[in-house]
Amino acid sequence: MKKNSFYITTTLPYVNAPLHLGHATEIIRADTIARFKKIQGFDVFFNTGTDEHGQKIYESAEKAGKGVKEYVDYYADLYKRTLERFGVLSDVHYIRTTDENHTKAAKEFWARCKDKGFIYKKNYQAKYCVGCEEEKTESELVDGKCPEHDRVPDLINEENYFFKFSAFTDKLENFYKENSDFIVPNYRMNEMREFIKHGLNDFSISRLKSKMSWGIDVPGDEDHVMYVWFDALTNYISTLGWPDKTPLLMEEGVGGGNSKNHHLALKGSPPQQGGEESLFSKYWINGNPTQYCGKNNTRFQGLMWQAMLLAVDLPLTHQIIVDGFILGEGGIKMSKTLGNTIDPLDLIQEYGTDGLRYFVLRDFHSFEDTAVSKDRLKESYNANLANGLGNLTSRILTLSEKYLDNGIKETKFSIPQVNDFLNTFDIQLAMKVIFDLINDLDKQIQKTEPFKVIKVNEEEGKKLIKSHVKQLLTIAKSLAPFLPETSEKIVELIKQNKKPEKPLFLRKE
Numbered sequence: 086m087k088k089n090s091f092y093i094t095t096t097l098p099y100v101n102a103p104l105h106l107g108h109a110t111e112i113i114r115a116d117t118i119a120r121f122k123k124i125q126g127f128d129v130f131f132n133t134g135t136d137e138h139g140q141k142i143y144e145s146a147e148k149a150g151k152g153v154k155e156y157v158d159y160y161a162d163l164y165k166r167t168l169e170r171f172g173v174l175s176d177v178h179y180i181r182t183t184d185e186n187h188t189k190a191a192k193e194f195w196a197r198c199k200d201k202g203f204i205y206k207k208n209y210q211a212k213y214c215v216g217c218e219e220e221k222t223e224s225e226l227v228d229g230k231c232p233e234h235d236r237v238p239d240l241i242n243e244e245n246y247f248f249k250f251s252a253f254t255d256k257l258e259n260f261y262k263e264n265s266d267f268i269v270p271n272y273r274m275n276e277m278r279e280f281i282k283h284g285l286n287d288f289s290i291s292r293l294k295s296k297m298s299w300g301i302d303v304p305g306d307e308d309h310v311m312y313v314w315f316d317a318l319t320n321y322i323s324t325l326g327w328p329d330k331t332p333l334l335m336e337e338g339v340g341g342g343n344s345k346n347h348h349l350a351l352k353g354s355p356p357q358q359g360g361e362e363s364l365f366s367k368y369w370i371n372g373n374p375t376q377y378c379g380k381n382n383t384r385f386q387g388l389m390w391q392a393m394l395l396a397v398d399l400p401l402t403h404q405i406i407v408d409g410f411i412l413g414e415g416g417i418k419m420s421k422t423l424g425n426t427i428d429p430l431d432l433i434q435e436y437g438t439d440g441l442r443y444f445v446l447r448d449f450h451s452f453e454d455t456a457v458s459k460d461r462l463k464e465s466y467n468a469n470l471a472n473g474l475g476n477l478t479s480r481i482l483t484l485s486e487k488y489l490d491n492g493i494k495e496t497k498f499s500i501p502q503v504n505d506f507l508n509t510f511d512i513q514l515a516m517k518v519i520f521d522l523i524n525d526l527d528k529q530i531q532k533t534e535p536f537k538v539i540k541v542n543e544e545e546g547k548k549l550i551k552s553h554v555k556q557l558l559t560i561a562k563s564l565a566p567f568l569p570e571t572s573e574k575i576v577e578l579i580k581q582n583k584k585p586e587k588p589l590f591l592r593k594e
């Protein structure tokens with residue numbers, strides 16, 4: 086039987102620093118949903134990668150005394166290795182915005198927008214924060230600086246290409262009305278509605294090459310490169326091989342083409358004759374495309390990208406899941422200057438890959454900001470992994486190995502409540518359900534005392550132990566999307582009816 090398809094993507098981090106805890110959170114969450122969908126029987130396409138163009142990267146490379154290409158290669162390679170350490174699915178698709186197929190797709194996307202009349206040229210005057218790669222309004226500045234980067238914005242005054250964002254105000258407004266769960270959580274949806282209400286302004290989508298050359302060439306105009314966002318956003322479909330086998334506009338030169346020859350609308354496009362369904366059709370058109378992003382990114386993903394899709398008659402994203410920020414102790418922004426950063430790789434060093442995943446998925450709020458403290462992480466690890474799950478596994482399997490003849494292979498392991506929470510992306514609550522079960526089972530053992538019962542009534546004792554092993558198996562299997570390594574380890578021990586040779590999670594002092 087043909088599997089249903091599912092597409093999920095993270096945003097692409099900029100390649101100008103190692104991945105921080107916020108990146109780790111987004112990637113591990115998306116990975117958890119991808120794993121969950123796979124277990125549910127979906128054919129999953131999971132996308133991540135690196136955003137490698139723009140002025141910020143250009144400047145960072147210069148500062149590091151490296152060629153830009155050498156610089157982005159270094160970081161792309163570092164990211165890929167870091168994903169492995171986060172325990173991310175090995176079949177994750179990794180797109181680099183300097184990849185040839187991406188560059189080609191971005192140009193084609195531009196050409197189609199232009200062909201439809203949604204790109205025009207005008208003088209652009211703006212205050213621009215290179216740190217944000219974003220235009221700043223007067224009201225967003227504090228003492229004339231971008232508060233996020235403590236940087237005086239650059240003044241841009243040049244002729245640029247613009248995208249007719251304003252043309253999509255009504256369409257987006259209606260779309261938001263008709264798709265009430267488009268953005269999760271719901272209150273982020275209201276922010277976007279407010280934004281639309283205030284009117285969408287056309288935005289600049291190119292830069293003069295003479296001032297900043299590190300970008301994708303604008304088709305048909307050698308003097309301009311694309312604004313990094315316009316290029317980067319198209320990665321969500323370039324990764325799927327878009328534009329597939331539809332006729333290209335880009336190669337014919339832009340604007341001169343006769344658009345009646347082009348059949349651009351891909352909505353509901355049939356599978357290619359005699360061949361397999363294209364990746365784009367399978368995962369973007371029919372795979373409920375789902376995008377994770379940070380809360381500072383909602384506007385780009387939820388409005389700009391959707392307007393761009395509308396411009397070229399492509400189906401819109403199915404859902405956007407918005408993360409809160411990961412903050413330092415006391416809710417203060419993590420920064421090198423303050424010395425309050427927590428490096429995800431340090432957490433892995435100390436607690437292992439599943440330790441990091443546990444913190445992200447169980448201790449961090451699914452949608453709100455989370456203030457992270459190293460002491461609290463350690464407490465949580467000791468209480469719930471070393472003592473909780475680790476001890477429980479060891480206690481149950483010690484008795485099982487001693488008194489039961491064989492392990493247990495199969496059980497109904499689905500916990501409907503966990504699935505419900507995962508289907509609404511509330512990963513923290515899904516984890517809470519499982520860790521509540523762990524506590525309950527612990528209490529059950531304390532109450533029923535199988536180690537005593539077995540000495541006076543063997544049959545009764547065995548029955549108790551067997552029931553506990555079965556419950557442990559349910560817990561272990563339901564942990565698979567969250568803590569894949571731990572889940573597999575426990576399931577295997579149960580199958581072999583063996584107690585762990587060493588603690589699953591070492592207690593930290």
Ligand SMILES: [Zn+2]
Binds near residue numbers: 214216218231
């Ligand atoms: Zn900034």
